[in-house]
Amino acid sequence: MNIRPAKVIDVKKIYSLVNHYADNKEMLHRSLNAIYENIQEFVVLEYENTIVGCGALHVSWSDLAEVKALAVSESFKGKGFGRKIVEKLHENAKYLGIEKVFTLTFKPEFFKKLGYSVIPKETLPHKIWSECVNCHLFPDCGEVPLMISMQ
Ligand SMILES: CC(C)(COP(=O)(O)OP(=O)(O)OC[C@H]1O[C@@H](n2cnc3c(N)ncnc32)[C@H](O)[C@@H]1OP(=O)(O)O)[C@@H](O)C(=O)NCCC(=O)NCCS
Numbered sequence: 001m002n003i004r005p006a007k008v009i010d011v012k013k014i015y016s017l018v019n020h021y022a023d024n025k026e027m028l029h030r031s032l033n034a035i036y037e038n039i040q041e042f043v044v045l046e047y048e049n050t051i052v053g054c055g056a057l058h059v060s061w062s063d064l065a066e067v068k069a070l071a072v073s074e075s076f077k078g079k080g081f082g083r084k085i086v087e088k089l090h091e092n093a094k095y096l097g098i099e100k101v102f103t104l105t106f107k108p109e110f111f112k113k114l115g116y117s118v119i120p121k122e123t124l125p126h127k128i129w130s131e132c133v134n135c136h137l138f139p140d141c142g143e144v145p146l147m148i149s150m151q
Contacts, residue, residue, distance in 0.1 A: 003088045006042035011035045013051045017071040052076040055085040057092050063099040094150050104143040116146035
């Protein structure tokens with residue numbers, strides 16, 4: 001098992017992992033364009049030379065970043081890979097000097113296991129919600145906001 005920064009050659013695999021779950025309404029859809037433009041935010045998890053997981057860290061502000069687009073292939077769930085990807089994104093956050101990481105998710109229980117706590121969405125900067133305005137699920141997407149300290 002190896003987690004590494006994503007490359008452009010990985011984009012189609014990331015696209016299919018994320019959109020498979022988005023089709024099942026477990027996360028939000030992401031376009032190829034959005035993945036290419038933000039490829040430097042992504043890590044991929046390889047198992048026996050195949051990409052079976054991905055995740056991204058998006059910096060929002062001087063002290064805040066978001067874990068996004070986290071997905072582990074169906075047949076590799078429950079092996080600790082999701083946790084490993086989030087831990088790698090936390091490592092990247094710490095390297096960048098980020099103090100707090102949040103996520104907006106339909107799977108709050110998974111993130112609670114990793115030390116996140118549910119927060120009132122109003123405590124997130126307005127900037128985050130202004131991005132949500134462009135989503136077709138706004139304002140009732142049902143995603144739960146959670147946060148963890150990097151300190
Ligand atoms: C959510 C997801 C990333 C978890 O990945 P995973 O590799 O299966 O999870 P892990 O094996 O690392 O699990 C870590 C811990 O969380 C728990 N867990 C995993 N998925 C969970 C869930 N949906 N609900 C509650 N707990 C969960 C595990 O039991 C494990 O607990 P333990 O440490 O006590 O054994 C994966 O199921 C997935 O890709 N789901 C579809 C996409 C999605 O929902 N993405 C995240 C939100 S946007």
